[in-house]
Amino acid sequence: MMTSAAPVHTPADLADALALRAAHPAAWLLAGGTDIMVYLEAHAIDPPAFIDLWGLPELRGVDSRGDHIRVGACADYTTLIDDPAVRAHLPPLVEAARTVGARQIQNRGTIGGNIANASPAGDTMPVLLALDAVLELQSAARGLRAVPLADFYTGYKRTVMAPDELIAAVRIPKPAKADRLHFRKVGTRLAQSISKVVLGGRLRLDGDTVTEARLGWGSVAATPVRSPKAEAALVGQALSPSTIEAAVAALDGDITPIDDVRSTAGYRVRVAGRILRSWLESLRG
Template identity: 40%
Template sequence: MTTATYHAPASLSEALGLLAAHPGAQVLAGGTDLIVQVRAGRAAPSAFIDIKTIAGLTGVRRSGEGFAIGAATPCTALLKDAALCAAWPGVVEAANLIGSVQVRNRATMGGNLCNASPAADSVPALIAAGATCLIAGPQGEREVAVTDLPQGPGRVALQPGELIVELRLPARPMGGGDAYLRGIPRSEMDIAVAGAGVALVLGADGLCTAARVALGAVAPTALLVPEAGAALVGTRIDDAALTRMAAAAQAACKPIDDKRGTAVYRIHMAGVLARRAALIARDRAENNA
């Protein structure tokens, strides 16, 4: 019988050493995806490298004007950081739609990103917010935009031996607001049929000066849709602008029919959710002006 080994490194360098020493290893954070995959026979790592024991990889801290969220930070921990909740409520809410409370007490921000599900709830919110991730590996550290990390279902742009150290969010701009919404057939405990994250900035005159719209579950990866954001810039996020934005979001969708919903419905929902999320983001931005 082949038996996987379990390692709980105390430091990042030790973790990187273990990853280098075990080519078939997988990083274990909350385990809410990985353990399920192993039990179902869909993953068979030679070793589990548990990063929850590494100081600095768990928790939220200030990073300059912005925020750094340790890769092993459980979703529910975000709720306890008042400044983060005030600055990026869409990101915090997205992370806290995943699974159940019990799942979110384990599931981590880094794990949700690295699992690379097209339907991951936190990812479109992070992309809309302009988040980056700090990656450590044998060649040192590098910083990559979250939007560039997912490569397809289950695939991320990490090189062998690399792991995500933290997610970085900028300071909320003056007049900024964000939101994330998803569509699920049930009221909770479900996977997004479609999701939409919107982050935007309103100028002193009430006109939108910047907007980022990201979609989930409508393509092999979460999508940043620049055309959708552009449709809002220079407007008061009025009905006509929202309609153009929703149309641009829908045009970017490349969904499939599957057990969770039809492609037609997903495209429909991408427009509905992007519009609703933009309205929430606008309200939040107005309160932050």
């Protein structure tokens, strides 16, 4: 139950939502409410109003025409899990969605809410970073701008989103045939578990040689991050045992985990290295 007396604006369509967003910059956007309800229960937030995005058809659905998949910001996890194009082109995103909470949260939590909530432990962002996802940010005043997810976070729970903007959609390039994709979440349990470490990976291989590497991480820094040093250690190299060890060693310079209630920094560094090594070794056949 929502423990707030703040008014909830219910826009008729996206244009109406953008106008409300401009008129009420301190109001909170409300999608599935699965993060917001927790904050309200904990008395962690006290917004003057909400703008409810849940019922807007323009923010829902998946469009797979062309060379990318466009996922509406209010697409819930169950939609991602069931959508034929997401299943065909983006299996790690389906895997990530399957690990979020349990069925109730998957029916209500949205991809846009996960991204905008900006938790370093969010499960979709490592995969989306590995897939070079681009956000469509929209405002009434300036229209649409495209921001790579890799440029979206500026610090702990901070983003480049302006007070009059919202996330309209996530555009994800369809991976190439030569791409090897990966998702791995390390948590306490299989369901209802906030991650200790998450890895989303995409490696493009030409024979045995890595031509492109994307490694997205969760719960190892103040924001979801890529690991540029580990990626650089892979590109242009044959996927040999020494290349793999060089990438794992380089990863130390990329991640800055902390001790918290779920894990220690030392554990996270060790586990991040192990899950990277294990995936890369599996690609050697």
